[in-house]
Amino acid sequence: MATKIFSTAPNYVQGRGVTANIGDHAEQLGDSALLIADEIVLDLVAGTVTESFESRGIDATSVTFKGEVSTTEIERITDEATTQGVDTVVGAGGGKAIDTAKSVADAAELATVSMPTVASTDAPTSSLSVIYSEQGEFEEYQFHESHPELVLVDTELIAAAPTHFFVSGVGDALATWFEADAAYQATNGQNFFGGRPTRAGHTLSELCYETIREHAHAAIQAVEQNAVTESVEAVTEANTLLSGLGFENGGLAAAHSIHNGLTQLEETHDASHGEKVNIGTIAQLVLEGRSNAFIEEIITFSQTAGLPVTLGEIGLDDPSDEQLGQVAKAACAEEETIHNEPFAITPAAVADAIRTADAVGHTVSE
Numbered sequence: 001m002a003t004k005i006f007s008t009a010p011n012y013v014q015g016r017g018v019t020a021n022i023g024d025h026a027e028q029l030g031d032s033a034l035l036i037a038d039e040i041v042l043d044l045v046a047g048t049v050t051e052s053f054e055s056r057g058i059d060a061t062s063v064t065f066k067g068e069v070s071t072t073e074i075e076r077i078t079d080e081a082t083t084q085g086v087d088t089v090v091g092a093g094g095g096k097a098i099d100t101a102k103s104v105a106d107a108a109e110l111a112t113v114s115m116p117t118v119a120s121t122d123a124p125t126s127s128l129s130v131i132y133s134e135q136g137e138f139e140e141y142q143f144h145e146s147h148p149e150l151v152l153v154d155t156e157l158i159a160a161a162p163t164h165f166f167v168s169g170v171g172d173a174l175a176t177w178f179e180a181d182a183a184y185q186a187t188n189g190q191n192f193f194g195g196r197p198t199r200a201g202h203t204l205s206e207l208c209y210e211t212i213r214e215h216a217h218a219a220i221q222a223v224e225q226n227a228v229t230e231s232v233e234a235v236t237e238a239n240t241l242l243s244g245l246g247f248e249n250g251g252l253a254a255a256h257s258i259h260n261g262l263t264q265l266e267e268t269h270d271a272s273h274g275e276k277v278n279i280g281t282i283a284q285l286v287l288e289g290r291s292n293a294f295i296e297e298i299i300t301f302s303q304t305a306g307l308p309v310t311l312g313e314i315g316l317d318d319p320s321d322e323q324l325g326q327v328a329k330a331a332c333a334e335e336e337t338i339h340n341e342p343f344a345i346t347p348a349a350v351a352d353a354i355r356t357a358d359a360v361g362h363t364v365s366e
Contacts, residue, residue, distance in 0.1 A: 002195065002196040003195045003196065004195050004196045004197070004198045005191065005193040005194070005195030005196075005198070005249075006193075006198045006200055006201055006249050007127065007147065007193055007248070007249065008125065008147060008245055008248075008249070009114070009125045009127075009147035009148050009149070009150075009151050009244075010147070010149060010150075011025065011149065011150045011151065012125065012151045012153075012241055013025055013150070013151070013152045013153065014152075014153040014155060014233070014236065014237060014240075014241070015153075015154070015155060015233075016154070016155050016156045016228050017154060017156050018152055018153070018154045019045055019048050019049065019052070019115070019152070019154040019156075019157065020048055020051075020052055021052060022048075022049055022052045022053065022090075022113070022115070022152055023052035023053045023054070023055050023056035023058060024052070024056065025150055025152060026053070026056075026058070026088060026090075026113050026149075026150055026152075027056040027057075027058060029087060029088045029111040029113070029149055029150070030058070030086070030087020030088045030111060031057065031058055031059065031087055032058060032059040032060070032061075032084070032085070032086040032087050032088070033053055033058055033059070033060045033061075033086055033087065033088040033089070033090055033113070034060075034061055034062065034063060034080065034081050034084060034086045034088070034089050034090070035049055035050075035060060035061070035062040035063070035089075035090045035092060036062070036063055036065050036077060036089055036090065036091050036092065036097055036100060036101045036104065037062065037064070037065055037091070037092040037093045037097055037117075038064065038065045038066075038067060038093055038097060039064055040093075041092050041093040041097070041117055042062055042064065042092075044117060044157065045092055045115070045117065045157070046062050049090065049092070049115075050062075058088075059086075061084060061086070063077055063080050063081075065077070065093065065096075065097045065100060067096065068096065068132055068133075068134055068136065069096045069099045069100050069103070069129060069130060069131055069132050070131070070132060070133060070134045071131065072134060073100060073134075074100055074103045074104060074107065074131075075107075077100060077104045078103075078104045078107045078108050081104055081105075081108050081110060082108050086110065087110060087111060088105075088110060088111040088112070088113060089101045089104050089105045089108075089110050089111075089112055089113070090112075090113040090115055091112070091113070091114055091115065092115040092116075092117055093116070093117050093118070094116070094117070094118050094120050094121065094123075094165065095116075095120060095121035095122075095123035095124070095130075095273065096123075096132075098114050098115075098116060098123050098124050099123050099128075099129035099130055099131075100129070101113075101114070102114070102126075102127075102128075102129050102144055102148065103129045103131075103142055103144070105144075106142075106144040106145065111149045112148040112149055112150075113148060113149065113150045113151075113152065114148040114150070114151045114152070115151075115152045115153075115154075116151075116153055116158075116240060117154070117157045117158070117161060118157075118158060118161045118162075118165035118166070118169070119153075119158045119165065119166050119169040119235070119236045119239040119240055120165040120166070120168045120169045120172070120239070120272065120273070120274060121168070121169060121172050121239075121273050121274065122169075122172055122173065122176070122239065122240060122243035122244040122246075122247055123244070124148070124151050124153070124240050124244060125147065125148070125151050125240065125241055125244030125245065125248075126147070126192075126244050126247070126248050127143065127144045127145075127146060127147040127148075127192075127248065128141050128142060128143050128144060128192060128248070129141070129142045129144070130142075132263070135266075135269075136263065136269045137263050137264055138259075138260040138263040138264070138330075141192075143192070151240070151241075153236060153240055155228045155232060155233055155236050156228055158223070158228075158232070158236050159222065159223050159226050159227055159228045159232055160226050161223075163220060163223050163224050163306075164272070164306070165272075166219070166220060166223045166235070166239075167220060167274070167305055167306045167307060168272040168273060168274030168275055169235075169239035169240070169243075169274055170212055170216050170220070170235065170239065170274065170305050170307065171272075171274030171275055171277050171278035171281075171302070171305075171307045172239065172243060172273060172274040172277050173208055173209075173212050173235075173238050173239045173242070173243040173274075174209070174212055174277075174278065174281055174298075174301075174302070174307075175255040175256065175277050175278070175280065175281040175284075176205045176208045176209065176242070176243045176246040176247055176250065177205045177206050177208060177209035177246070178209075178253070178255060178281060178284055178285065179205075179247065179250070179251065179252045179253040179254070179255050179256065179284070179337070179340070180197065180201065180202055180205035180206075180246050180247070180250025180251055180252075180253075181202070181205070181206075181250075182251075182253035182254070182284070182288070182340055182341050182342060183197055183250060183251030183252070183253055183337075183340040184197050184202045184250065184251070185342040186340050186341060186342040187342070189251055189253075189340045189342070190251060190340065191248060191249050191250060191251040192247070192248045192249075192251070192252075193248070193249070197249060197250045197251050198249060200249070201245065201246065201248075201249030201250040201251075202250055204242055204245045204246050204249070204250070205242075205245075205246035205247075205250040207238075207242055208238045208242035208243050208246050211234050211235065211237070211238040211242065212235065212238050213301070214234075215231040215234040215235050215238075216235055216301075216305055217304055217305060218231040219231040219232045219234065219235035219236075220235075220305060220306065251337065251340050252337035252340065253284065253337055253338060253340040253341050254280065254283065254284035254287055254288075254331070254337075254338045254341055254345075254350070255277055255280035255281040255283070255284045256277060256280060256337055257280070257331040257332070257336040257337050257338035258276075258279065258280030258283050258284065258327070258331045258338070258350065258354065259273065259276040259277045259279075259280045260330060260331060260336065261326075261327035261328060261329070261330035261331035261350075262276045262279065262280070262314070262316075262327055263276070264326055264327060264330045265315075265316065265319075265323055265326065265327065267315040267316050268314050268315050268316060269315075270315055271308070271313075271314035271315055274307070275307060275308050275313075275314055276314055278302055278307045278308060278309070279308060279309075279310075279311065279314055279354075279357070279358075281298070282295065282298065282299060282302070282309060282357040282360070282361065283350070283353045283354045283356075283357040284341075284353075285298060285357070286353040286356045286357045286360070287341070287345075287349060287350065287353035288341070292360075295357075295360055296360065296364050299360065299361055299364045300364060303364070303365065309361035309364065309365065310358050310361040310362055310365065311354070311358045312358075319355075321351070324351040324354055324355060325347065325351055327350075327351070327354065328347040328348070328350035328351035328354065329347045331347075331350050332345055332346065332347045332350060338350070
């Protein structure tokens with residue numbers, strides 16, 4: 001019988017204004033910290049983070065993240081962390097800044113604090129980084145020996161960020177249940193720890209879906225007003241914690257593989273991770289032969305949330321067979337998670353599913 005594995009970050013803190021308490025939660029990690037964030041996020045949080053760390057006797061400095069989780073950027077910041085001799089790295093911002101921080105910490109053998117300022121992906125809680133080329137093309141998953149020691153989510157920052165980040169996180173989280181369920185049903189389905197999914201991982205993925213369906217629309221309306229409500233708290237937890245636990249422990253399947261394939265086309269590079277994942281989710285439902293009524297229900301939900309449901313909405317107007325073939329081939333690479341689907345997968349079937357999903361999206365939109 002196959003081994004089942006469940007693993008998670010040891011500490012998760014979420015609430016309004018918790019940035020001011022980061023020093024309290026991270027003081028056991030060391031005496032010095034390096035904050036990694038882009039210029040916008042540094043302006044937002046550097047003062048508060050530094051003050052909180054210093055109140056606990058922790059020296060804090062910062063380095064500006066240039067925007068892409070590339071090998072070059074990881075090496076540059078690793079050199080900075082090593083030169084400064086810090087104990088802890090804090091990745092603040094979106095998924096790419098956080099994934100960079102995790103890779104830096106892994107390379108330099110440091111503790112990690114994950115501090116998302118947007119609820120746009122499920123990267124903050126995970127023990128992996130998604131590596132891209134400097135041009136934004138997916139390259140590989142980089143696995144780390146441990147999870148971030150602390151994940152700290154300030155919902156006041158989440159609600160104040162541009163709404164499209166929050167919506168993108170809904171798209172990423174919406175895929176969690178469909179992918180985890182596929183991996184659970186597959187005879188040889190695996191999670192990101194190389195084991196079979198546990199019942200816990202499967203159930204948390206379903207809870208993620210139920211939370212998104214129940215609270216997303218009210219939460220998005222609140223975030224548009226920069227307001228923190230119970231629905232905002234619920235969806236922030238779903239986008240960040242439940243989706244993170246779900247995808248790592250439950251496993252990914254077709255939706256994220258199709259996302260990875262879509263990144264191979266330059267036309268999609270302006271679309272966010274969650275937006276491309278949502279196209280992948282709809283395509284996965286087509287690939288699995290779900291009912292027309294259910295696919296249309298998910299498309300309608302997506303539209304109401306402000307997520308794309310057609311290829312044109314992510315930059316691919318009237319894609320050629322060659323372009324879809326390129327996406328499908330990349331999505332079906334040997335190491336891709338699409339092979340967690342409980343049936344054999346071919347590039348031709350994937351290309352057809354993407355084109356069909358696009359057609360259904362157009363039909364529902366009309």
